[in-house]
Amino acid sequence: MKYGYVAIALLGSILLQTHAHAQGDNTSFTWKFEEGNKLMEEKFYNQAADIWSGLLATDAENANLNYKLGASYFNSYNQKAKALPFLEKAAALRKSDFGSFNTAGYDPFDPRERNAPAEVDYYLGRAYHLNGQFDKADMAYQKFLDESDPKHELRDQASRGKEQTANARVLQASPMDYQISNVGQVINWAGPDFSPVLSVDGNALFYTSRRVRPDSSNSAVIDPIAGQPYENVYVSYKDREGTWQKPEVLNINPAVGHLATINVAADGQTLFVYRDDGGDGNIYESKLVGEIWSDPVLMGSDINTKAWETHGALTADGNTFYFVSDRKDASIGGRDIYRVVRLPNGEWSKAQNLSPVVNTRYDEDGPFIHPNGRTLYFSSKGHNSMGGFDIFYTEMNDDGSWTAPKNLGAPLNTTDDDVFFVTTADGRRGYFSSDQNAGYGEKDIYFVDLPSEMEAEGLTVLKGYIIPAPGEDLPNSTILYVTDKSTGEVKTYKPRQRDGVYVAILPPCKEYNLDYRVNDKTVHTEDIFVECESSYQEINKEIYLSPVSLAGPASIVDLPKGSPPGKKEKGEKVTPEGTLAAGKEKEKALTDAEMKEKGSKHVAPDAKYADEYTKFYVYNAKDIDQNEQRWKEFVDIVVGLIEKNGKANVVIEASASKVPTKTFGTNENLSRQRMEDARARLLEAVKARGKDETKLYLEAVNNLVQGPKYVGDFKNTEKYGKFQYAKLKVR
Numbered sequence: 001m002k003y004g005y006v007a008i009a010l011l012g013s014i015l016l017q018t019h020a021h022a023q024g025d026n027t028s029f030t031w032k033f034e035e036g037n038k039l040m041e042e043k044f045y046n047q048a049a050d051i052w053s054g055l056l057a058t059d060a061e062n063a064n065l066n067y068k069l070g071a072s073y074f075n076s077y078n079q080k081a082k083a084l085p086f087l088e089k090a091a092a093l094r095k096s097d098f099g100s101f102n103t104a105g106y107d108p109f110d111p112r113e114r115n116a117p118a119e120v121d122y123y124l125g126r127a128y129h130l131n132g133q134f135d136k137a138d139m140a141y142q143k144f145l146d147e148s149d150p151k152h153e154l155r156d157q158a159s160r161g162k163e164q165t166a167n168a169r170v171l172q173a174s175p176m177d178y179q180i181s182n183v184g185q186v187i188n189w190a191g192p193d194f195s196p197v198l199s200v201d202g203n204a205l206f207y208t209s210r211r212v213r214p215d216s217s218n219s220a221v222i223d224p225i226a227g228q229p230y231e232n233v234y235v236s237y238k239d240r241e242g243t244w245q246k247p248e249v250l251n252i253n254p255a256v257g258h259l260a261t262i263n264v265a266a267d268g269q270t271l272f273v274y275r276d277d278g279g280d281g282n283i284y285e286s287k288l289v290g291e292i293w294s295d296p297v298l299m300g301s302d303i304n305t306k307a308w309e310t311h312g313a314l315t316a317d318g319n320t321f322y323f324v325s326d327r328k329d330a331s332i333g334g335r336d337i338y339r340v341v342r343l344p345n346g347e348w349s350k351a352q353n354l355s356p357v358v359n360t361r362y363d364e365d366g367p368f369i370h371p372n373g374r375t376l377y378f379s380s381k382g383h384n385s386m387g388g389f390d391i392f393y394t395e396m397n398d399d400g401s402w403t404a405p406k407n408l409g410a411p412l413n414t415t416d417d418d419v420f421f422v423t424t425a426d427g428r429r430g431y432f433s434s435d436q437n438a439g440y441g442e443k444d445i446y447f448v449d450l451p452s453e454m455e456a457e458g459l460t461v462l463k464g465y466i467i468p469a470p471g472e473d474l475p476n477s478t479i480l481y482v483t484d485k486s487t488g489e490v491k492t493y494k495p496r497q498r499d500g501v502y503v504a505i506l507p508p509c510k511e512y513n514l515d516y517r518v519n520d521k522t523v524h525t526e527d528i529f530v531e532c533e534s535s536y537q538e539i540n541k542e543i544y545l546s547p548v549s550l551a552g553p554a555s556i557v558d559l560p561k562g563s564p565p566g567k568k569e570k571g572e573k574v575t576p577e578g579t580l581a582a583g584k585e586k587e588k589a590l591t592d593a594e595m596k597e598k599g600s601k602h603v604a605p606d607a608k609y610a611d612e613y614t615k616f617y618v619y620n621a622k623d624i625d626q627n628e629q630r631w632k633e634f635v636d637i638v639v640g641l642i643e644k645n646g647k648a649n650v651v652i653e654a655s656a657s658k659v660p661t662k663t664f665g666t667n668e669n670l671s672r673q674r675m676e677d678a679r680a681r682l683l684e685a686v687k688a689r690g691k692d693e694t695k696l697y698l699e700a701v702n703n704l705v706q707g708p709k710y711v712g713d714f715k716n717t718e719k720y721g722k723f724q725y726a727k728l729k730v731r
Helices: 008-022 029-041 045-056 063-075 080-093 119-130 134-147 155-173 584-591 629-645 667-688 717-721
Strands: 179-182 193-198 204-209 232-237 259-264 270-277 280-289 309-314 320-325 336-341 364-369 375-380 390-395 429-434 444-449 460-467 479-484 490-493 501-506 510-518 521-530 537-549 599-602 611-616 648-656 696-705 725-730
Touching (some): 029 063, 045 063, 063 080, 080 119, 134 155, 193 259, 193 429, 193 444, 270 309, 320 364, 479 501, 490 501, 510 537, 629 725, 667 696
Parallel strands (some): 309 364, 460 537
Antiparallel strands (some): 179 444, 193 204, 204 259, 270 280, 309 320, 320 336, 364 375, 429 444, 479 490, 611 725
């Protein structure tokens, strides 16, 4: 558990004492009262609550028992919501002495004590605050401030509570237009699931769960604090249709003890996890070797210390690591975010406090650095938090400084703790865990669709699949080499062994060579140019190690199940009213605009290919005219290759701009439809020439959504037109 760890040995000591007392009079009020106090001291609040509840049943008007039960519930792992009525009653029964800044003669260790301490008003304020009753919360906080000792350790938190209720009123008065959805019962179960970690390609979701493992090996191994199985790390992968599959328990989970998710590297090959080492929380990393994760290794430098390190995040280039620590030296207050950078020798630098702009005198936690390397999401009890931790984001300036953090607002943030927020690479969807009434369990994993203005900029993600021959596994030697053609710099990317998924981050305004190799032999290569657009771009490429028949099933179109073109997927944005796709009239306006079909063009083919054909489209178009002269010339080349070689290998690429489409639902669907149409037209053309279309083999397919962010300027056809095309290459 990433918060409130207590050594197991402490519970063993308490249980031994319990057993010893049980040999005597286990109905003794005095003994039970003493045990309740001991359990609270050791932070076993769930067990303490059981004792106070039993004692209160015999003395319902006892202010002290009501207070202790309410405080135990409020501080417990999973029973906060039960605290309010007991704290209300304790506060109502309490007798105070205003002159002494404390409750008259209150003794927390005396079983005969029936009064409640001044702290009851602080906890009552917290309970009202959590319940959204801000006026009552302020009154309780102020009553505690009026009646507690000026040096009381909770006074600062009470004052902060009043600041947070003020923040909550402002933020909840202007809620954000968020669409929040549960990820679903495949991922979530009846118990807690939390701390989601998403791979850059969006196809792998790692998270922490307290469920019983599929083999039941942990069914009898219970965390004494929570009364549930220990935290374990699970992963779910999306299938080719975008559906989350049954989660798998990772092989690195210990037999006893907690292991929790933190972050995953951009290539999906390194996983960062949290482990409690006898109360000293530390950050570990594990490498993916084939389909097995290596034993976690403690991260180096001074990332881990005798202090508490709880969370971390690695930049996409692997050169900066942000992490959380409550170390005292260089601390601004409580838990702060620190960073280390990769040195020329490959080691990590000494840790430095991130910034007083980001860190406050309160706790920060849960950093997530977006793949663009500039947008940092984190949680904080400071800034304008409206209760506990709120989720914020900040941007790195060109000089390395950080902008003032912005609260993500309600309803994403609540009056309770909101931590561990991550986003997809395009910045349009966030994943987080929350305890909501409509969930499947205590905590579930949710996703939220974010406003278009939060789309990532200056980032291009290359991702896709390397697909082995039917019935064969992906060779271990499969590697993608990406060469920056301007500098000659080469980076290597190894696909995931289980499904051939690969991902790379490509800086824009550059030309790259992609070289896919098996046993150091090139199986596919091509050059690509990453456009100099400021908005997010995604390049999807599927490479077949053994080309498949182009005349086979139309497998290159992976529309979600039950989702015909034009149907809105849950969680996907439909074109807002007022944009060109909001109706047929506006759709026609673009078609009839000054933009004319650029038509097909002859492009000097890549030296590795015999010919290349490109078709540019007007908005929402996807067809190729079989009578077009340039198309006929391309088909001639294809037919000639079949006659000469007995086959022809084809690469298909399709693209859609970011102008919204109502007709096709999403631009991703439009891009795929253009790709499928190009496939179908080529098959028809070859068959019409009397040739065997099964001699056409698909070597690679690429579909893209690219170009500048759409800002309502649908008449600017030159801006978007060059990103609306289908391209075929043959050899």
